[in-house]
Amino acid sequence: MMHHIPQPPHSAGLGLRGPRPRVEPSQVPSPIDAKEIDRVEWERQPYLTSSGQKPPLCTTDYTALDQGNSSPKFVRLSTWALPSTSRLANDCRVPLAAVFQPFAPLDPREEEVPLVDSGDFGPPRCERCRAYINPWCTWVAGGDRWRCNLCAHETQVSPDYFCNLDANLHRLDQLQRPELNRGTVDFAVGEEYWASHPPATLTNPYYSIEPLPSGxxxxxxxxxxxxxxxxxxxxxxxxxxxxxxxxxxxxxxxxxxxxxxxxxxxxxxxxxxxxxxxxxxxxxxxxxxxxxxxxxxxxxxxxxxxxxxxxxxxxxxxxxxxxxxxxxxxxxxxxxxxxxxxxxxxxxxxxxxxxxxxxxxxxxxxxxxxxxxxxxxxxxxxxxxxxxxxxxxxxxxxxxxxxxxxxxxxxxxxxxxxxxxxxxxxxxxxxxxxxxxxxxxxxxxxxxxxxxxxxxxxxxxxxxxRTQVYNCTMRVRCSKGLRVSTYRGNFMQTAPTDIEIAVFDSDKSISVTLEHTGKLSPREFAYLQSAVLYTTADGQRRVRTCNVGVQIVELAGNIFQFADMDTIVCHFLRQALWNMPRRKMSDIRDDLTDDCSALLVGYRLQCASTTRSSQLIIPEMLRGLPAYCLGALKTKPLKARTVSPDVRNFYAHRLMSMNIRSLIHQVYPPVLALHDLSDDIALPDVNGNVQMPSLMRNSHLFMQSHGVYLIDNDELMVFWIGASASPQLLKDLFDQDDIMTLKTSMYRLPPLQTRLSTQVRNILANREISRGKLAKLYVARQNLDANELEFSDMLVEDLNNGTFSYVEYLTVLHNQIGTILVQGDPTTGLRSPW
The missing domain is CATH 3.40.50.410 (von Willebrand factor, type A domain)
Incomplete structure (x- = not known):
């Protein structure tokens, strides 16, 4: 029989009023199951971007083959099947959002983003909407004109860009032109695309004896x-x-x-x-x-x-x-x-x-x-x-x-x-x-x-x-029937459609919210194109375009079937962070829970209306959503306990712009049981491949006092050592056989020649390569070190951080959904019944 540890010291959580739910924690939905299934599926095979399959999760180390759609490393959508009407979108309550990371680092096995030099005339662009040519454009008039996939306008082809068409109305040189078969492309551009000096103002932030440049x-x-x-x-x-x-x-x-x-x-x-x-x-x-x-x-x-x-x-x-x-x-x-x-x-x-x-x-x-x-x-x-x-x-x-x-x-x-x-x-x-x-x-x-x-x-x-560029202007264009309503991230917005980013690097992402401006035809695709005009570190002016075409559906079930949980969580969290200087914190936290409840209500009403109201129904693709939303409530900017304003503001800044993978790790930090590693894990096999260990649930209910656990949210790593950990385990990992003499101020593991030490250092090296830098490392001995408080606060599924445990949070969501189903009015505002 497994003997669990008592809950580590923690900042008090919010007690649930009324009788506590009698639910077995191991039976509730977990994001870990989806992560492990996804990892097994995609780590050994490439993802084809135009295959019509739902892309891998952002936490999976996968390779993508660009077939005309940008890799999910560059752009992710909240659903890969867009609703045809705004009414259907409102009924489903799935937010229409996209997250762009235009300079995302690629796996060494993936091809680099191609650079296209279009000469003095610059890259071909639509005369009406100014979209850049891409694989989704079509050719008419024998190749003399091309039809924009965003606005359907036909643009004349310049003489030096003309090419005849084959029997399928494809250009004969299509395979030789990356901009016509790759979703992500860099265009080299000329003087027309140079950045402009800012206009003169009445006051200048500094004194200069020289006249300010212009043009x-x-x-x-x-x-x-x-x-x-x-x-x-x-x-x-x-x-x-x-x-x-x-x-x-x-x-x-x-x-x-x-x-x-x-x-x-x-x-x-x-x-x-x-x-x-x-x-x-x-x-x-x-x-x-x-x-x-x-x-x-x-x-x-x-x-x-x-x-x-x-x-x-x-x-x-x-x-x-x-x-x-x-x-x-x-x-x-x-x-x-x-x-x-x-x-x-x-x-x-x-x-x-x-x-x-x-x-x-x-x-x-x-x-x-x-x-x-x-x-x-x-x-x-x-x-x-x-x-x-x-x-x-x-x-x-x-x-x-x-x-x-x-x-x-x-x-x-x-x-x-x-x-x-x-x-x-x-x-x-x-x-x-x-x-x-x-x-x-x-x-x-x-x-x-x-x-x-x-x-x-x-x-x-x-x-x-890391890759970094400067003097950037970014715009996201949509096909007819859609438009971008808001941008979220760290930038300055100078116009409703454009944002200015002085420096942009490979770790940053920008979120956009989409909305309908008309009905979309399910016989066609919807398209998004992001364009970033920038200067490289070595002084070249370029435009990077990311293109994606997604199917349009009329059935709510398809919307949920292709829902992307990572993007939805990113959208919910950034919307909450954006409201921090504008609204009361308790209302922001309630709104985040309401967003989660509303989405589940939408699924219940549109896809599972015949089930009993006493059941909590969660779509398969969003099984981890409640855990992620609870984790978002427990992040440092949003948690309901006393946190220094400096800490809240720092993490709010980071979460508003960090890449989606790091954001998910912040929301639900991965936990590993190091004492249970099998002999072949995290070590090269005969082919040189290294398999990483499986994760465990983020709760003390799945921990044991004789174990050693690692939790890592990309900013902070904590080794938790149980009071009953064996001396040999400590000796193999820390070169100390007594927990009382263990040095807790280390910032790296000692390089020991033991199997366990090699395995754990390989795991840490893999994570350091993944994020590009070290994370702060703490050692927390059970009931001995203050660092255990930090470790406890990172256990998302426990009762801490001024809010519920995971089981209690599911009960709150269940009650909210039940209230709405009984009232029969899903458009009314959702609020916690507690």
Whole structure:
């Protein structure tokens, strides 16, 4: 008989009123079953994008063969069978949404995205809707014209693009033209597609003696500004030393501060500038080996005191850069200034990159208290929680930060920030700059150089080595009868149809919500095309198009049969996060539960109306939806317990733009039982293939006190060690046979020559490769370590985080659905009966 552990220490959950449900936890629907079935099906065979099959789940490591539809790695839809009318969509309650990740990394076994050079005339485009040519277009008039699949307009073919048709009305050169047989394509474009300088304004965020440029902006290699906080807080916590050491390793390779050796990964052809700041801004002339420092004390009207020597090639100025980065920690070692003019530093970086665009990487350790956007004090969040005024905690306190972010976005300057605060830093305000420019936030509260250095280095390396582009404009076009109603993500929206993203990388995604503008014919397909106009890191102007054609159906059963649970969860969660600065948090949480209930009501009424009302009916393709919705309620931005506004705002920023796979891992972190690994798992077989272990349910009810478990949400990994774990198990994994002497501050497993150690390190390496960086690692011994609280909060199916357990949550959904079925009016608002 299996003896389960008691529930680990946890933040209290919401008790269910009335008698508790007597339900066997192992009998309730679980997302794990679907994940394992999907993994077995797709890990060993390729997914053909035009096969008409439902695509693999985002958590499966699959390969896709582009047959004219973009790979699901680039675009996923909430259902792969779109309803023909808005009435059918409303009756089913399945949200019509799509998630685009245009620069998603591909498996090494997959073909790279092809680059098409269409010459001086540019890529062929529809004369009416301006859609780009794609595999779903048709050819008429003997190949002299092509009919747009989005608006049905016929466009004349240019003479140099003409080709005769075969008997099937296909071009004879179709197989030789990637844009006619591949769903995802890059088009090289000319001067007509260059980015434009922002229009002149009455006020400028920085002072310039030169006239502001206007007109088209010639593409150039991506430039970087590294702006480093040198206030006393940055020096004291060790962040300044870690920053300089890591930047040197990024540029030239070598040992990092955590002892690892890395290869240089700075984008070739790019140039960089370094500036430091506290109460003043410090620029450095990198053209001279002595590296003179120029101090700008005017932080209200910032200007750049030099042009020559500000940006340099890191290889040509290696001696100057090495000297500067080695001397900065020493130069500011005894600094006593605690003030930091972050707003002025961002403006100074913008002034340096004005007219060309680029990427600013900020390092900040304290709340900015002087200069533009100066912030004072900390909101009394304890008095605002669970009130109508709580939403003010998730708004920008000083509008200057939004203005700075918009100015950067208009110039094509993205801003990413590494935050290493020892106290409140107001992520909700300063993070707005990264949100509006498409940059990324990295948050290391109470930074400890021993504990956090490895993750810091890994994040910095990922930031510089992944695919990243800049000066981006994105638009999603739909076929006739559909339109995009909203965009969700980290960007600046300048028009109802266009969004501006200063920097866009391979880890980011954008969500869109679709709606009907007319009836769709089930005899045809519906089409979506996303187009991102961007400049590559090496200075080429391109357009990346992602195309997808999906079937149109008139039966509700088909809509649910092809529903995509991952995309639906992403849509629900981002809609909730978008409402954080606008609505009361309790209402947002209720709305998320209502969305889940409404979808299940739609299935019940349209597909299972003859079943008894006392039954909880969940469609097969959405069996894990309640667990995911409960997990969304328990994420750090939405949980009903006290959470620092900085933490809520940081995770809200991350979840609004992260790729869909990482989002699902945040919502329902995967759990592994390491003590039950079979001898052949996570080890290469005779063919060199490595099979990863199966996952287990995310609850203490499936854990044992003699076990060792790993939980991982892509940001944090926790090893939980049961009090009865055998000494040999500990020895094989941690090189310690006594749980009381086990070191809990490790950031990597010791490289032992045991089978178990090799297996677990292979699992961790696989996950590190999948996400591109390390996650923070904690060790939690049963009833001994504070880290167990973090582990407990990640057990989604347990009673914690200020809300229900999974079984109780299913009971709430069941009661809501029963209430609606009895009332007979599915259009009324759903609210928890408790």
């Amino acid at each position: 088209a902006k010639p593409p150039s290699p991506m430039n970087f500004v590294f702006a480093i906080d040198v206030s006393s807080d940055a020096v004291r916590c060790g962040a300044l030393k870690a920053i300089c050491s890591t930047l040197l390793a990024i540029l030239y390779g070598g040992d990092t501060i955590d002892g690892d050796n890395i290869e240089p990964c700075f984008p070739p052809g790019s140039r960089l500038a370094v500036l430091t700041f506290d109460q003043t801004i410090h620029f450095y002339d990198l053209s001279s080996d002595s590296v003179p420092m120029l101090v700008v004390p005017d932080i209200e009207e910032v200007f750049v005191p030099l042009r020559d020597g500000l940006f340099v090639d890191p290889n040509q100025s290696r001696s100057a850069i090495e000297y500067l980065l080695e001397s900065i920690p020493i130069r500011f070692e005894n600094v006593v200034m605690r003030d930091s003019a972050l707003g002025s530093a961002v403006r100074a970086s913008l002034a340096a990159l004005a007219g060309r665009g680029g990427h600013v990487v900020m390092f900040q350790s304290t709340m900015p208290t002087i200069g533009p956007g100066a912030l004072v004090g900390q909101p009394k969040d304890a008095d605002l929680v669970n009130t109508d005024k709580e939403k003010t905690l998730y708004k920008v306190r000083d509008i200057a930060w939004a203005d700075i972010g918009e100015a950067c976005a208009m110039e094509g300057v993205g801003v990413s920030m590494f935050l290493t605060p020892s106290q409140f830093i107001d992520v909700g305000s300063i993070g707005a700059v990264s949100t509006l420019t498409g940059g990324e936030l990295f948050f290391h509260p109470r930074f400890d150089i021993t504990r956090d250095a490895a993750v810091f280095v890994s994040q910095f390396r990922r930031l510089m080595s």
